[in-house]
Amino acid sequence: MNVETLSVLLRPRSLKDRIADAAVLILDVDGTLAETEGIHRRAFNAAFIEAGFDWYWDQRTYKKLLRTTGGKERIQAFGRTRYPGICLSDSEVAKLHRTKTRHYGRLIAQHTCRLRPGVAALIRNSRARGQTLAIATTTTYSNIDELLSVALEANWCDLFATVVAGDDVARKKPAPDVYLEVLARLGYGASECLAIEDSANGLKAASSAGIPVLISRSEYFRDDDFSGALAVVDDLTELG
Ligand SMILES: [Mg+2]
Numbered sequence: 001m002n003v004e005t006l007s008v009l010l011r012p013r014s015l016k017d018r019i020a021d022a023a024v025l026i027l028d029v030d031g032t033l034a035e036t037e038g039i040h041r042r043a044f045n046a047a048f049i050e051a052g053f054d055w056y057w058d059q060r061t062y063k064k065l066l067r068t069t070g071g072k073e074r075i076q077a078f079g080r081t082r083y084p085g086i087c088l089s090d091s092e093v094a095k096l097h098r099t100k101t102r103h104y105g106r107l108i109a110q111h112t113c114r115l116r117p118g119v120a121a122l123i124r125n126s127r128a129r130g131q132t133l134a135i136a137t138t139t140t141y142s143n144i145d146e147l148l149s150v151a152l153e154a155n156w157c158d159l160f161a162t163v164v165a166g167d168d169v170a171r172k173k174p175a176p177d178v179y180l181e182v183l184a185r186l187g188y189g190a191s192e193c194l195a196i197e198d199s200a201n202g203l204k205a206a207s208s209a210g211i212p213v214l215i216s217r218s219e220y221f222r223d224d225d226f227s228g229a230l231a232v233v234d235d236l237t238e239l240g
Pocket of ligand 1: 032
């Protein structure tokens with residue numbers, strides 16, 4: 001059975017019930033809560049200029065690079081492929097990534113990146129229902145803070161029972177580590193939770209932890225293979 005068939009079988013009303021019935025909603029950040037990938041790309045390019053690199057990631061290149069999760073890992077992957085003779089040390093990569101993170105914060109503050117449709121209502125309504133909310137992402141805590149303190153609210157952290165970021169675990173998505181860490185911290189079983197993701201890597205990570213996944217298609221990953229997802233929607237409007 002393919003994903004489209006599943007989407008048809010799981011009609012909007014039952015999908016809304018399915019979301020409301022979960023004890024815990026575990027949210028991905030980039031692409032799921034907000035379309036941040038374009039801003040990440042611009043921040044990487046700004047960091048390359050500042051560091052004196054002649055690297056430039058256009059949209060097409062970045063889309064391919066997103067198959068590698070984690071900013072530092074993405075820098076290494078690009079360097080290895082494009083410039084095989086050059087090997088950046090871990091400290092060089094870390095420095096470049098810190099510069100990128102600074103530019104990301106600046107760009108987020110300038111552009112006031114908004115939450116995707118339906119996200120604010122979902123968070124508000126799930127809190128009113130007494131559901132537990134958590135974040136499972138491969139991005140850094142500082143990137144989440146930059147985004148959500150602007151797009152959601154200054155005390156965004158109070159809305160979530162736990163936040164597991166990329167640097168909290170050994171392996172980033174598609175490994176299940178961030179999701180397993182959320183389950184361990186909260187003490188819930190995988191089947192009591194529902195993950196909301198936008199990419200095949202995210203789907204794989206949550207599924208490997210045994211957690212059902214709702215996909216909210218995003219700009220950069222809309223053509224991914226979402227086989228195995230509970231449902232696939234274009235956004236979260238009217239699902240909260
Ligand atoms: Mg994502």
